[in-house]
Amino acid sequence: MTVPAVLPPDSAEESVQFETADLMVRAFGPQDALLRILGGVFPAVGLSVRDQRLDLSGPAPDVAAVRRVVEDLRSIARRDAAVTPEVMEQVVNLVRGGRVGAGALHLDSILSGRGRTIRAKTLHQQDYVEAIDRSTVVFGLGPAGTGKTYLAMAKAVQALQAKEVTRIILTRPAVEAGERLGFLPGGLNEKIDPYLRPLYDALHDMIEPESIPRLMESGVIEVAPLAYMRGRTLNDAFVILDEAQNTTGEQMKMFLTRLGFGARMVITGDTSQVDLPRGVTSGLAEAVDVLEGVDGIEMVRFDSSDVVRHALVSAIVDAYDHQAAADARTTTKGRRGRGH
Structure with missing residues (x-):
């Protein structure tokens, strides 16, 4: 050619x-x-x-x-x-951008197993993986499909296999853990399971399925709703908080202060997809404002270019972002008009 x-x-x-x-x-x-x-x-x-x-x-x-x-x-x-x-x-x-040289985007594998290799596929994903390696607490912020949770899980399994930690703790807020949860069939575990299912799915991609029950029974791997973290100190653990945009400020502070010796934390979420009741501030958005720049804490931001699902997902994310920006401009103009 x-x-x-x-x-x-x-x-x-x-x-x-x-x-x-x-x-x-x-x-x-x-x-x-x-x-x-x-x-x-x-x-x-x-x-x-x-x-x-x-x-x-x-x-x-x-x-x-x-x-x-x-x-x-x-x-x-x-x-x-x-x-x-x-x-x-x-x-x-x-x-x-000036980051040059053979292999500047080094796509070294994070984890290999079950017939697949997991590695960063975009610049922001690579920055995210490197941030997890060097910082105690990392926030992964951005839209669905950008690999925030999946890569964090891969790094957690890698750390466990390397004996850098003794256990993995995966948690999410059960947003509807109040009145509406009571209408779901089954006991407490059955009611909570749908909220935790995405974490189980990712785990099964990385660890032999037959070994997961044994690891969970021994406490090496724990998958639990955020409420179960209260009152605990998490030492020598790799802890992942998923869907963190659905925490309240109090819940986020509670979670972050569970950090123990030898522990690492990754918090993932999308502040544009908050499912909290109207008027309740997202604990993730608040934490980003309060903790930006604190030593030992890093914020990595993803955008639609990092979406690794179907190509249409990136287009959908962009379309909604443009609409949100247009709505914000309309709201601002309306307020200015009323001010006159």
Whole structure:
């Protein structure tokens, strides 16, 4: 495939060599699909494939940038990681942002097992994983489908396997744990189970199902509603609070103060999806305001570009965000009008 370009006076020519044709296919996709996308991102750069070599020509700064992108894609493909349009977009953003060099987006696996490998797939996901490694408390903030809970679970299982912690505690608020919960059939465990089911599902992706009951019976893994955390001190544990936007301020403070020695906490949620009664402030939103900048606590924010579910999910998130922004502008104009 050849993408022609008109060379300006400050032009440069460079080449990137691939060891095998198979490696080149894995880096650029079938029929060089990703290379065509890259040519659209850098239209001034000519791209020409010759055997197992990619020749670049065009303005020197753009040629240098494309070379770094291609070297990163080659490095990722060498590790048998999937090179997708989303991965390429992240690499391009890294290069443009100055985080360059082969493997700048290092997609090293977090956890392997049950026939799958779990790894960060976007820049924000990589930042999130690195934040969990270096900080005691990490907040993962953003829309559904961005991997906040799933990656936190993978890091928890990794920490348990490495004996960095002695147990994993997974918890969520049962938002309707008052009157309406009483109308559900069954005992307390049956009533609460639907709220915790997403955590069980993720756990089954990472640990052999037959070993989960044994680990839960021994207390190595605990899945419980947030109310069960009250009055406890959680030492040597990896604790994940999911759907944290549905905590009250009091619940969030209660949870955070359970932190014990040798423990790590990850709090995930989306402040745009609060299910609390009208007039009740989200404990997650409050915690972000109060704790931003505190040593040992990090906030990692995701957006629609990090959605790793069906491509339509990203479009849906963007559409709702645009509508919310429009509603906010309308409300502001209305208040100003009344003020006059």
